[in-house]
Amino acid sequence: MSYLRVVGVRLTHSSLLYSFPSSQYKNPILLHLSQLGDYPFTKLHFRYFIQPENMQSFSPYPKITFKPVMQTPSPSPDPHRLTFTVQSTARRYHSLHSNPTVSTTVPSAGKVALQQQNTTGTDNNNNNKNNNDNITVVNNRNMLDLNLIPVNKLPKPLTNTSPAANNSSTLRVAYxxxxxAYSETAAGKAYPECKPIPCNNSELAFQSVELWIADRAVLPVENSLGGSVHRNYDLLLRHRLHIVGEIQISFRHCLLALPGVRTEHxxxxxxxxxxxxxxxxxxxxxxxxxxxxxxxxVADTAGAAEHVAANNLRDTxxxxSPRAAExxxxxxxxxxxxxxxxxxxxxxxxxREPVVARTDRPYKTSIVFAQDRGTTVLYKVLSAFEFRNIRLLKIESRPxxxxxxxxxxDVNVGTAKxxxxxxxxxxxxxxxxxxAQNAMAEVQEFTSFLRVxxxxxxxxxxxWGG
Ligand SMILES: O=C(O)C(=O)Cc1ccccc1
Known part of the structure; x- marks a missing residue:
């Protein structure tokens, strides 16, 4: 029997999800949670999910309620990945200390190490490096919203979930x-030689990075003519990913139709x-x-082209892009x-991780804030930047x-919403x-919510992007 020991965790959300290829472990798996101390965990769920190639769906398995040491159901099914989530009552940031010996082997991008150990329970630190190679840590709140897909339609499991994705040739980039689609071009410009991963919608692109199925996501945020992509602004808040770069591209749009179709049709x-x-x-x-x-x-430009072609639409x-035409x-x-x-x-x-900010080249910082006593805070926040000669590049408000x-x-005016x-x-x-640090310290005083x-x-x- 093998077991996994959770050796350290930083919760930045009310739930965390850990995921790893189950084929790496013999069944049953024992989860040893002793290092978590008395952290206010309310529930621990086990579920198995299959990692689909195109991010469309996952298969959740039954929940098991929390115990300090838990065993996966035996015999466990043979899905491609085994995941468990830890739910906490905590709302704010917390940190738990990792076991120092083990934390040296924690993947640089991860806050959690899951360590495979032998049945005697003795730590096998010599093997830590290899043991951690296939560990993934993800953070996700919406797993249960995802749909089931039939087992016979399952794609192959990931062969490499290593978080050490420094080499851009191995980067999996969700778009x-x-x-x-133009976003595929953007992914290729942002990370040359990457493996682009198409996703049905933006939320899945966010989730795929959180689930370590992709290493990065590249998503449109605004266009000089069309304005902001509001959906992606809202998703930034619903997920815990970091903006690590931006890329600006001009596209030449084309009007595409089936061969033989003329403008008047x-x-x-x-x-x-x-x-x-x-x-x-x-x-x-x-x-x-x-x-x-x-x-x-429709959802995307290439999807529009595919729809015309697949449905033989002669009036549409x-x-x-020219590439979609091809x-x-x-x-x-x-x-x-x-x-x-x-x-x-x-x-x-x-x-999943922020880049280390530097001062030797032009940098941009994106923040989001709210004030629970209304909008009058806005001019104070803006003046914190103006006062320090920091140029504002963009402001966007969302519900x-x-x-x-x-x-x-208001006694004089009455009740207003x-x-x-x-x-x-x-x-x-x-x-x-x-x-920027001083401006942010000031902004923090005026706001009830602030996130970089x-x-x-x-x-x-x-x-130009073609
Ligand atoms: O639909 C696409 O191809 C996208 O990538 C989104 C988009 C649409 C129009 C301009 C830039 C990006």
């Missing part, structure tokens, strides 16, 4: 969309909402006016149809999903810069 144009927004005026000029050609938003065109065998009806030729999309690069509305009783916001601010300074989403090198050389 939203199908092959041929088109009754519908489909694409990602950003692409539709970026081509609106040009589409009108080309004769695809709203009055006779419907616009329809897709706005997508992949899905479509013709290019019109090229470079974006309304502004200098239109730029900014993508963020996300990772505060934890508390969307605040009821205000005020909307509550989360403010996202990008400023031009590194967190290693003392001006990342301090990362600025992309000062936007490129």
């Amino acid at each position: 939203q969309g199908l092959p041929g 088109i009754k519908r144009v489909i694409s990602h909402p950003q692409a539709l927004a970026q081509c609106e005026l040009t589409l009108n000029k080309l004769g695809f006016g709203f009055n006779h050609v419907v616009r329809e938003a 065109a897709a706005i997508a 992949i899905y065998n479509l013709n290019i009806l019109a090229e470079s149809i974006q309304d502004d030729s200098s239109c730029v999309t900014r993508f963020m690069m996300l990772a 505060n999903l934890n508390r969307p509305v605040r009821v205000v009783n 005020h909307f509550e916001y989360m403010f996202y601010v990008d400023f031009e300074a590194s967190m290693a810069d003392v001006r 989403l990342g301090s990362y090198p600025m992309d000062v050389n936007p490129t």
